[in-house]
Amino acid sequence: xxxxxxxxxxxxxxxxxxxxxxxxxxxxxxxxxxxxxxxxxxxxxxxxxxxxxxxxxxxxxxxxxxxxxxxxxxxxxxxxxxxxxxxxxxxxxxxxxxxxxxxxxxxxxxxxxxxxxxxxxxxxxxxxxxxxxxxxxxxxxxxxxxxxxxxxxxxxxxxxxxxxxxxxxxxxxxxxxxxxxxxxxxxxxxxxxxxxxxxxxxxxxxxxxxxxxxxxxxxxxxxxxxxxxxxxxxxxxxxxxxxxxxxxxxxxxxxxxxxxxxxxxxxxxxxxxxxxxxxxxxxxxxxxxxxxxxxxxxxxxxxxxxxxxxxxxxxxxxxxxxxxxxxxxxxxxxxxxxxxxxxxxxxxxxxxxxxxxxxxxxxxxxxxxxxxxxxxxxxxxxxxxxxxxx
Amino acid sequence: xxxxxxxxxxxxxxxxxxxxxxxxxxxxxxxxxxxxxxxxxxxxxxxxxxxxxxxxxxxxxxxxxxxxxxxxxxxxxxxxxxxxxxxxxxxxxxxxxxxxxxxxxxxxxxxxxxxxxxxxxxxxxxxxxxxxxxxxxxxxxxxxxxxxxxxxxxxxxxxxxxxxxxxxxxxxxxxxxxxxxxxxxxxxxxxxxxxxxxxxxxxxxxxxxxxxxxxxxxxxxxxxxxxxxxxxxxxxxxxxxxxxxxxxxxxxxxxxxxxxxxxxxxxxxxxxxxxxxxxxxxxxxxxxxxxxxxxxxxxxxxxxxxxxxxxxxxxxxxxxxxxxxxxxxxxxxxxxxxxxxxxxxxxxxxxxxxxxxxxxxxxxxxxxxxxxxxxxxxxxxxxxxxxxxxxxxxxxxxxxxxxxxxxxxxxxxxxxxxxxxxxxxxxxxxxxxxxxxxxxxxxxxxxxxxxxxxxxxxxxxxxxxxxxxxxxxxxxxxxxx
Numbered sequence: 001x002x003x004x005x006x007x008x009x010x011x012x013x014x015x016x017x018x019x020x021x022x023x024x025x026x027x028x029x030x031x032x033x034x035x036x037x038x039x040x041x042x043x044x045x046x047x048x049x050x051x052x053x054x055x056x057x058x059x060x061x062x063x064x065x066x067x068x069x070x071x072x073x074x075x076x077x078x079x080x081x082x083x084x085x086x087x088x089x090x091x092x093x094x095x096x097x098x099x100x101x102x103x104x105x106x107x108x109x110x111x112x113x114x115x116x117x118x119x120x121x122x123x124x125x126x127x128x129x130x131x132x133x134x135x136x137x138x139x140x141x142x143x144x145x146x147x148x149x150x151x152x153x154x155x156x157x158x159x160x161x162x163x164x165x166x167x168x169x170x171x172x173x174x175x176x177x178x179x180x181x182x183x184x185x186x187x188x189x190x191x192x193x194x195x196x197x198x199x200x201x202x203x204x205x206x207x208x209x210x211x212x213x214x215x216x217x218x219x220x221x222x223x224x225x226x227x228x229x230x231x232x233x234x235x236x237x238x239x240x241x242x243x244x245x246x247x248x249x250x251x252x253x254x255x256x257x258x259x260x261x262x263x264x265x266x267x268x269x270x271x272x273x274x275x276x277x278x279x280x281x282x283x284x285x286x287x288x289x290x291x292x293x294x295x296x297x298x299x300x301x302x303x304x305x306x307x308x309x310x311x312x313x314x315x316x317x318x319x320x321x322x323x324x325x326x327x328x329x330x331x332x333x334x335x336x337x338x339x340x341x342x343x344x345x346x347x348x349x350x351x352x353x354x355x356x357x358x359x360x361x362x363x364x365x366x367x368x369x370x371x372x373x374x375x376x377x378x379x380x381x382x383x384x385x386x387x388x389x390x
Numbered sequence: 391x392x393x394x395x396x397x398x399x400x401x402x403x404x405x406x407x408x409x410x411x412x413x414x415x416x417x418x419x420x421x422x423x424x425x426x427x428x429x430x431x432x433x434x435x436x437x438x439x440x441x442x443x444x445x446x447x448x449x450x451x452x453x454x455x456x457x458x459x460x461x462x463x464x465x466x467x468x469x470x471x472x473x474x475x476x477x478x479x480x481x482x483x484x485x486x487x488x489x490x491x492x493x494x495x496x497x498x499x500x501x502x503x504x505x506x507x508x509x510x511x512x513x514x515x516x517x518x519x520x521x522x523x524x525x526x527x528x529x530x531x532x533x534x535x536x537x538x539x540x541x542x543x544x545x546x547x548x549x550x551x552x553x554x555x556x557x558x559x560x561x562x563x564x565x566x567x568x569x570x571x572x573x574x575x576x577x578x579x580x581x582x583x584x585x586x587x588x589x590x591x592x593x594x595x596x597x598x599x600x601x602x603x604x605x606x607x608x609x610x611x612x613x614x615x616x617x618x619x620x621x622x623x624x625x626x627x628x629x630x631x632x633x634x635x636x637x638x639x640x641x642x643x644x645x646x647x648x649x650x651x652x653x654x655x656x657x658x659x660x661x662x663x664x665x666x667x668x669x670x671x672x673x674x675x676x677x678x679x680x681x682x683x684x685x686x687x688x689x690x691x692x693x694x695x696x697x698x699x700x701x702x703x704x705x706x707x708x709x710x711x712x713x714x715x716x717x718x719x720x721x722x723x724x725x726x727x728x729x730x731x732x733x734x735x736x737x738x739x740x741x742x743x744x745x746x747x748x749x750x751x752x753x754x755x756x757x758x759x760x761x762x763x764x765x766x767x768x769x770x771x772x773x774x775x776x777x778x779x780x781x782x783x784x785x786x787x788x789x790x791x792x793x794x795x796x797x798x799x800x801x802x803x804x805x806x807x808x809x810x811x812x813x814x815x816x817x818x819x820x821x822x823x824x825x826x827x828x829x830x831x832x833x834x835x836x837x838x839x840x841x842x843x844x845x846x847x848x849x850x851x852x853x854x855x856x857x858x859x860x861x862x863x864x865x866x867x868x869x870x871x
Binding site for chain 2 (some may be wrong): 116144149155159184244286290340363
């Protein structure tokens with residue numbers, strides 16, 4: 001059953017009246033992320049998999065840009081606002097929401113916050129958790145509650161916006177968010193340095209990360225025996241800064257060139273985080289391990305893209321049977337332990353063979369279960385898709 | 391308490407348990423002296439394991455506890471609970487690991503804010519810089535989600551904490567996050583930072599540090615009115631410039647600060663605006679000229695540019711001394727911490743001015759202009775009949791003006807006991823009840839820093855299971871919602 005709503009109250013009401021498990025749909029671009037869920041009544045049920053909720057509530061009708069306070073660099077967006085449309089509106093005022101996750105088309109702000117997906121800008125501006133300053137949510141008993149506010153600095157009350165960011169709809173529905181905006185850089189330039197040696201790339205990336213360079217993105221990529229480290233600058237002096245960065249890369253033994261029309265370079269980085277038919281593994285590590293992550297990825301035949309200052313890499317595995325993909329995930333986890341490896345994109349078959357979530361610390365998992373129980377005691381909100389079967 | 395104290399002595403040793411009344415009074419207030427409560431006992435554990443055992447002992451005896459760092463907070467967040475245990479974390483002050491390659495530092499909660507930056511100097515720094523940074527502790531910064539002058543550009547404590555070791559109110563140890571970002575599961579780390587000691591006690595903290603900017607340029611410009619200075623702030627932000635810091639002082643605070651520091655601020659200036667740009671040298675230079683131009687165009691009476699570090703320090707000295715210097719204006723003051731959308735600054739200042747005149751009190755304004763965080767200082771003389779009450783009332787009205795303008799009751803000081811009565815101005819009952827769900831997941835017995843943040847005491851229902859009468863409820867101190 002699919003339920004369309006056109007107001008926050010309607011959504012809360014639909015949730016309260018659902019009478020059974022519910023999931024929330026924004027643009028649907030990441031709807032398959034998380035642990036395996038099977039259509040109710042499906043004949044083959046993978047072990048431990050939960051059943052797809054009977055009710056799906058779409059946020060498509062909650063698509064208002066409620067406020068854009070250009071002078072204050074803030075905005076209030078309903079959950080169903082497509083990210084692309086919001087960015088278009090902000091750009092008219094020379095501003096941006098500094099979130100640039102890969103968007104195959106139609107990704108909404110609600111889905112982005114619920115999954116805490118991120119893109120290259122995160123190295124400089126932080127992720128959804130850092131840019132969402134207020135939130136309104138609906139809980140499974142129909143409660144509508146807000147936390148935070150509309151100003152960028154605010155410590156009144158608990159920061160429930162962070163709790164809901166990345167919670168995969170398991171605590172309740174996100175109705176709207178207040179976000180902090182940033183000036184859109186008037187121009188950008190990128191220094192790109194290539195190498196066939198993942199360790200050499202990682203070394204150069206670390207040099208750049210520790211240099212006094214105020215970049216708006218510092219990434220690596222590797223694939224097919226060839227890779228690059230990319231550092232991007234925005235602002236009046238972006239070309240000079242990119243040239244300075246090219247020198248730093250040169251000192252680390254890599255030849256770098258400066259690209260002024262750099263949109264395509266970064267579009268490819270974002271695209272490297274997604275796969276239509278393959279499997280994507282996100283590895284949370286630290287900068288000094290980037291070399292080993294890329295080496296392990298190369299051994300597994302995966303194509304990594306990575307955010308250097310964050311130590312996060314996305315590994316893309318293509319053209320494998322579900323069994324091969326699941327085995328590769330297991331091998332990466334074993335090789336890269338204790339760095340958590342989360343499966344994002346993957347087919348239902350792969351999800352049936354391997355838990356997309358690694359296991360958190362037992363104490364932390366127990367605490368997460370208690371949080372879930374308090375926010376959604378009836379267990380209605382997207383049950384089973386999250387860490388540890390939450 | 392008679393049974394608990396010997397247990398605490400066993401855990402931390404006799405010399406680290408304080409029970410004498412005159413010694414207990416040392417801990418009766420934090421940085422906000424209007425509130426004072428003598429704790430039942432003060433205990434100073436020396437390790438995370440001792441903290442764990444102390445908290446477990448509190449839990450076993452149903453005794454509330456309050457964790458305290460330097461006690462420099464300005465909201466009464468570390469105010470003790472009568473007949474409760476005050477856990478002073480000042481002995482947990484080790485920097486456990488400095489991993490500059492990964493831009494991480496692991497510290498104990500009693501380490502001071504400045505000590506973190508010192509541990510990673512000269513190449514890196516820890517951006518949150520509250521004015522009290524030489525004494526305030528990281529544990530306190532995490533509890534309050536502290537900001538500072540540089541947070542408009544760099545963000546707050548919450549943006550720099552990547553991992554925590556917590557002692558839960560039942561005495562269990564829990565690790566959240568770590569050195570890495572995006573550890574799977576709920577972002578409990580994000581929910582914990584800024585929870586004002588009401589969820590658990592942090593015993594280890596992973597912090598992110600960042601490379602020092604290549605270049606720093608600082609100026610202070612003086613204007614006839616705060617409106618002019620406010621206009622400059624708007625133009626700077628509209629021009630796409632993100633200063634490292636942008637701070638404003640009005641005439642009253644200029645006079646107080648100048649009297650205390652002799653920093654060379656003209657005493658007749660209507661407003662002082664400190665603008666600091668940092669980043670790459672090329673970008674800084676280009677932007678700095680732009681800022682100078684904006685200031686001149688707005689009719690600045692004079693502009694002082696810091697040519698070297700000593701001059702920069704002098705400019706900042708006056709700004710950072712503003713609170714302490716208020717004693718020159720009046721014997722007492724209430725400090726508020728409200729936030730407004732920055733564009734509402736002129737009208738909010740006008741309303742504050744009108745209220746001050748109506749109440750026949752002086753209000754000095756010192757604020758983080760970039761993010762709209764005002765610190766109105768309501769000056770009064772506590773010895774004059776009725777003046778403290780009048781000042782308190784005025785302070786409350788100022789908060790209301792800010793909330794009505796779309797702002798917040800607190801930007802960095804926290805709610806504590808001081809602002810909990812204002813919480814209903816921002817949050818309705820469903821919001822407060824939802825906060826309580828988080829609290830109950832962490833602390834179902836309500837032992838961690840009770841009586842703070844929430845406007846009225848609340849208890850947790852059992853989920854699931856039968857109703858159990860809470861000791862506070864039995865004593866008539868709280869009711870169930």
